[in-house]
Amino acid sequence: MLRGVELRGVRIPHNKATAELATVRMPVPTQVIMPMNQHVGAPCEVQVKRRAHVDVGTLLGHTDARMSADIFSPVSGTVREIRSIHYSNGRSTQAVVIESDGEQTIDNNIAPPEVTDYASLVEAVRHSGIVGLGGAGFPTWLKMDSDLSTIDCWLVNGAECEPYLSSDYREMVEHPDTILHGIRTCLDFSGVPRARICIENNKPRAIELLREMSAGDDRIEVFELPARYPQGASRVILRNVTGRSVPRGGHLTDVGALLFNVTTMSEIGRFLQDGMPLVRRRITVMGDAIETPQNLEVCIGTPVKEILEFCGLKSQPRKVVIGGPMMGITQVEFDAPIVRANSGLLAFTNELVDRPQTTACIRCSACIDNCPMRLAPIDIQKAYMRRDVEKLDELMADLCVECGTCSYVCPAKQPLAQSTRFARAFLRAKQREAKGRR
């Protein structure tokens, strides 16, 4: 049977102007704001008191819930307050606000972890605060703790398909050694036979460098992918690299694969060496409001405002996005902090500010042809407008990965990604409701 064209994705101008700029380390900010839910799962409980002194690496947040990841202080200084902060999506969370003293004294408990087997590796990562750094924020230790008996491939995602962003690319170019150290350690202890580092072919230097450095190791393969959006979405990259597709409602582990972001692997490699939990990360700062676009290594929790001031502003931004231009989230406050899973900060004055007017759908099927999950976004939108649960179920709206391709390609500028997002939440809620009634 004809299956149509396989996962194509779209060519979106990459606009990675900062790709060849070496990472700049931003000075320690005057204060950091550390929200307690910088990951998928249960929020942490605050472990410090107001006015307490903290050092770099001091535990700030912890919970006994499994699906969580500890939060550590990125600066030394004093806890000024513990307050609730609001995200631009309307949710709120507890946050620890730390006034930094600029000393950056390191917590006494910081020491490289002792790893003797896979269980101790997972346990070490559990206390490293490392989460999926590609944007997902899924606790890494929990992913590593899955049943490994069926896993035949340790996939490392270096696609970085989001336009503008180049922080993963810089990691691959600047720290290929820690990436490979992380991967090798994981392979050694887990018994997974091979690893594939998947990189889009618009990053030839990273491909070449990692191939060169992993040349002696048969287990590690660098896999070149066409540069198409959304190549880096987990289900898309899995399909394109292994040919497998995750069943509806399932996870990658159900089809024998584990997937980690390349910077996540690098952080594991680095953590194994120096024992410092995840407290800093690289973000790409870009946009037409920014004076000096660059890749910046910042303390997690640094407020957007301090980063914008450091990079300089050409004009007053009207739109601030944390993340990339396709999946990033617009911010309403300049006080919003950068959290662990963020890889970009974009500030716009004119560019990407005005939305084109929505016009009538002309049934061109661009959304259907380009959906990486082969969904029918326009049909989902229509079914959602009618709140037709059965139809949404038939259309499998829950499989949407929120890549935004449908909205991008739509010539009528219909808000397809938004309606599919609503439809997915609506369908899931109704399904839960139905399950509860049974």
Add this chain to the structure above:
Amino acid sequence: MEQLPLHPAEETNQPLLLLTAPQLTSPVSTQSIMRDVLIALAPAFVASVVVFGWRAALVTVVSVASCVGFEWLWCRLRKTPNTCWDLSAAVTGMLLAFNVPSTLPLYMVVLGAFVAIVLTKELFGGIGCNFANPAIVGRIFLAVSFPAAMATFVAPGSVDLVSSATPLAPASGAHTYLELLLGLHGGVLGETSALAILIGFGYLLVRRVITWHVPVVYVGLVALLSLLVGRDPLAQVLSGGLLLGAVFMATDYTTTPATLRGKLVFAVGCALVTCLIRFYGNLNEGVAYSILFMNLFVPHIDAVTRNTPVGGERVRKGR
């Protein structure tokens, strides 16, 4: 909200914009697509003026003007936003003109435009909502209402009104392949020069407005079936409205199926009906009717040719 103390001169009280992802949108719009279709139709327009003279240009101008005019009037009367600038009415006007002979009285052209724009498109909800191709319905309306006028063709290169048969009429065989390719024969405006249509097809492919599948399958299957029943496949392909229909009307977004599989079913259906009409029917030409016929099946084709989502395969099999 706190303001950045960075550019006091430019400080405003505008709040930051809160918009859902994605922030990026592609530069392609309905208008740019329709503009590309108009550009792709230009070679055929030039060819028709060369072959049939100034009256071809007049018919085209009247057709486009009345289609756009009816759309403007409709929006005005209904007090809805003016949609003329999406250029879809202009495309309909071009296609309608390409479907009539250069000798057609102008009031008939205006009537055809009324049927196309008002009766076929706007009454069903405007752009994107019509179930049939407006230009095709306009053509069929004219052919049924004014059969004599619609079959009066001018011989190429002359201004005399000569009722000459189209190459597909029984007297066929009077034209060489080269004449057919260049369009040096009688017929409706857009059906004459195969070469001009192919240039437009190439442009649409390059601009990714359409894919090759429907035109190639449609035309290829007609050629194959002609061969099977012992007719000259090349003459069948180059004459009549086949190329115009396959490239510009069987690829219309609104009135064809959504998925590739659906489009292929549509193309095969068009080819079968065209051949049935051409070989065994009373009409010389079957393209317009075959596309209209298949337009009616689009919802059903769509329903059975939906893509299986990635990850939905097993679930579907389980049912």
